[in-house]
Amino acid sequence: MRDDYTILAVFEYSTEAQVIKSKLDSEGFKTMLMDEKTIDTDPLLSQAIGGVKLLVHNEDLQNASKVYNEIRTYEKDDNGNDINCPNCNSNRILVAESQRKNLFFMLFPFFESRKLICNDCKTIFK
Numbered sequence: 001m002r003d004d005y006t007i008l009a010v011f012e013y014s015t016e017a018q019v020i021k022s023k024l025d026s027e028g029f030k031t032m033l034m035d036e037k038t039i040d041t042d043p044l045l046s047q048a049i050g051g052v053k054l055l056v057h058n059e060d061l062q063n064a065s066k067v068y069n070e071i072r073t074y075e076k077d078d079n080g081n082d083i084n085c086p087n088c089n090s091n092r093i094l095v096a097e098s099q100r101k102n103l104f105f106m107l108f109p110f111f112e113s114r115k116l117i118c119n120d121c122k123t124i125f126k
Helices: 014-026 036-041 043-051 058-071 104-107
Strands: 004-011 032-033 050-059 093-095 115-120
Touching: 004 014, 004 032, 004 058, 014 032, 014 036, 014 050, 014 058, 043 115, 050 058
Parallel strands: none
Antiparallel strands: 004 050, 032 050, 093 115
């Protein structure tokens, strides 16, 4: 990876990455995708190589993050309602990255319960 670019977001498939990249490009940000062609060739590799990475030039990172956070999709409950953070009451909730702190969850990650993270205050909760 180039030193002058930083990963802004990671996507399971390239289609969502392309949509966000197009929006950022239209706003004048310098972007590129990493691992897009590999995953397009074999989508089952997405989990193994960590998905399609959306890279943004370091000088654009802060402003691109603001644009991305305004347009990204946030988690909803089973009824389609917003989920609110128990700490700051924000509805900008994402699925938290898996912790995999012990060998069992490393071998069987599908047994780990899903945790959420607030995109504003970074509180992790269930």
